[in-house]
Structure formats: structure tokens, C-alpha cells
Amino acid sequence: MPELPEVETAARTLAPHVTGRTIVGVERLDWARMVETHSVPLFRQLIAGRRMVRAHRRAKWVLLTLDAGWILAIHLRMSGNLTVHGPDAVARPHVHLIMTLDNGQRIFFDDERKFGRVRLLDAAGFAALDAAHGPEPLDEQFTPHTLARILSGRRTKIKPLLLDQRRIAGMGNIYASEALWLAQLHPLLPAALIDATGSTALHAAIQAVLQQAIAYEGSSLRNYRTSSGGRGQNQEHFLAYDRAGTPCQRCGTAIERIVVAQRSTFFCPLCQQLSGPTAHGKEL
DNA sequence: CATTACCTGCAA
DNA sequence: TTGCAGGTAATG
Numbered sequence: 001m002p003e004l005p006e007v008e009t010a011a012r013t014l015a016p017h018v019t020g021r022t023i024v025g026v027e028r029l030d031w032a033r034m035v036e037t038h039s040v041p042l043f044r045q046l047i048a049g050r051r052m053v054r055a056h057r058r059a060k061w062v063l064l065t066l067d068a069g070w071i072l073a074i075h076l077r078m079s080g081n082l083t084v085h086g087p088d089a090v091a092r093p094h095v096h097l098i099m100t101l102d103n104g105q106r107i108f109f110d111d112e113r114k115f116g117r118v119r120l121l122d123a124a125g126f127a128a129l130d131a132a133h134g135p136e137p138l139d140e141q142f143t144p145h146t147l148a149r150i151l152s153g154r155r156t157k158i159k160p161l162l163l164d165q166r167r168i169a170g171m172g173n174i175y176a177s178e179a180l181w182l183a184q185l186h187p188l189l190p191a192a193l194i195d196a197t198g199s200t201a202l203h204a205a206i207q208a209v210l211q212q213a214i215a216y217e218g219s220s221l222r223n224y225r226t227s228s229g230g231r232g233q234n235q236e237h238f239l240a241y242d243r244a245g246t247p248c249q250r251c252g253t254a255i256e257r258i259v260v261a262q263r264s265t266f267f268c269p270l271c272q273q274l275s276g277p278t279a280h281g282k283e284l
Numbered sequence: 285c286a287t288t289a290c291c292t293g294c295a296a
Numbered sequence: 297t298t299g300c301a302g303g304t305a306a307t308g
Contacts, residue, residue: 077303113291172302
């Protein structure tokens with residue numbers, strides 16, 4: 001499920017509930033593979049008694065900064081949700097991690113498909129995680145020039161490149177299609193063939209698509225909920241994703257679905273051409 | 285580069 | 297029953 005906007009929403013809505021609170025213990029942890037860095041007993045022991053200093057996001061990781069130099073990094077993968085509940089809330093069986101706080105509130109990590117992961121990282125571990133990811137697309141340092149350098153010389157198709165977390169952090173299957181639609185770039189266009197006009201348009205499109213989605217608290221298709229339990233609203237504003245057969249909002253042509261790098265990809269065959277006057281591409 | 289694996293649930 | 301789902305890592 002979650003891409004950058006959903007993870008950002010999760011971190012933001014979690015922050016006021018966790019900042020300054022202490023984790024008194026782990027009430028449930030029934031899926032051992034979830035914890036990638038430690039055995040379950042050691043993990044339970046290490047986070048018990050830790051005070052949480054901050055909740056934020058890097059790439060698609062929710063980061064809970066703890067005292068004693070630890071960072072609890074949580075990846076929601078396809079179906080994960082982080083929610084906050086009171087002492088009496090009943091956790092459904094898909095909740096595989098429950099952390100109890102010193103005020104009686106509990107954090108549920110609900111994860112139907114069990115792909116979600118948590119890591120308890122020290123400073124070096126976090127530095128490695130950070131270094132494994134490309135720039136944050138909403139940072140000031142991410143400029144059209146940054147993007148142009150990422151694209152230059154890469155023979156890979158633009159859509160899979162946008163999904164490569166080592167190149168750009170946080171984009172996923174929904175927002176890659178949305179950004180390419182907005183920038184009028186064909187998903188199969190080789191990255192190196194995108195000219196300055198195209199990379200400038202793509203830069204603006206990536207930021208616009210992500211900022212809009214954050215403003216709507218993410219896209220809720222199946223599983224995703226905000227940390228307070230609500231649905232995001234951005235799915236009401238898709239212009240390409242999941243719109244195969246419906247008219248393009250620019251030109252009226254039916255949106256098409258193709259498979260690129262094993263992922264569903266949606267685009268307008270008229271507005272997003274591999275070459276031609278609207279292609280923003282170098283001559284092929 | 286493509287395929288498979290990891291998991292579960294839902295719709296066609 | 298089959299195919300598909302917002303992600304990623306591990307294989308040929």
C-alpha cells in the first residue's frame with residue numbers, strides 16, 4: 001500500500017501520540033520475520049523502557065527515534081498500517097505488533113499480508129539505511145538539476161527508474177503513473193532520452209503529485225488507513241492510476257493499462273508519446 | 285533484464 | 297479458480 005504520502009501521513013499522525021512517551025512493553029509480536037535486526041526476545045527487551053523522541057519519515061520508512069541512540073524503523077510494505085488505540089481496543093488477528101505506552105495508549109502494526117518489517121537501528125545502522133536511498137523528492141535540495149542528473153545516461157525506462165528507491169526515495173506504483181501523466185512522459189521512455197524540458201516537467205509533476213496526496217492524507221484503495229483510522233482521499237483525484245478505459249482529463253483519449261517491469265502502469269497514449277511534439281524527449 | 289518468492293484476501 | 301494488489305529482495 002503505502003508510498004511516500006501514506007508513510008508521511010502515518011508519521012505525522014503518529015507523532016503527537018508518541019513524542020515524549022515511553023514504550024512500556026510489547027504486548028503482542030506474533031510474526032517473528034517482521035523483526036529483521038534482532039531475535040524477538042532481544043527486540044522486546046531492547047525497546048521496553050525506551051522513550052520516543054520523534055516520529056518522522058525517510059523514503060517509505062516510518063522512523064521512531066528512541067532514547068539511548070536507537071531508531072525504530074518501520075516499513076509498511078503492501079498492507080501495513082500503524083494506528084493508535086486506547087487500552088480497551090481489541091486488535092484483530094492481523095495486528096502482529098502491539099507496543100504499549102506509558103499513558104496506556106497502544107500502537108498497532110496491522111499487516112494483513114505480513115510483508116511489513118521493523119528494524120531497531122543504531123546510528124551506524126541508520127546511516128546505512130539512509131545511504132541506501134536516493135534523495136527525498138520534496139526536499140529543497142531536490143532540484144530539476146538533481147533529477148536531470150539522475151536521468152542522464154540511464155538506459156532504463158523512466159517508470160521503473162522512478163520506482164527504484166536507490167535513485168529517488170518514496171515513489172511507488174501509483175504516484176509514478178500519476179507523475180508521468182502530469183509530465184506527459186511515456187512510461188517506457190528511456191530515462192537518458194528525457195530532455196531538459198521533460199526533466200523539469202517531471203520534477204514539478206513529482207512534487208505536485210506527492211504534495212497533493214499528502215494534503216489528502218494519502219490514497220486508500222484497500223488497506224491503507226491514516227493513523228487515526230480514517231481513509232485517505234487522494235484516490236478520488238487519480239488522473240491515470242487505475243483509470244484504464246476512462247477518458248484522459250486532458251484530451252479525452254481512453255487511458256491504457258500496460259505492464260512495465262511487472263507492474264501495472266497507466267498512461268494516456270495520446271498525451272504521453274515516446275516521441276513527437278509533446279514527448280519532451282530527445283529525437284529517437 | 286525477467287522471474288520468483290514472500291503472504292493474504294478479494295473480485296472477476 | 298485465476299489473477300491481481302500500494303513493496304522489495306533474491307534468484308537466473
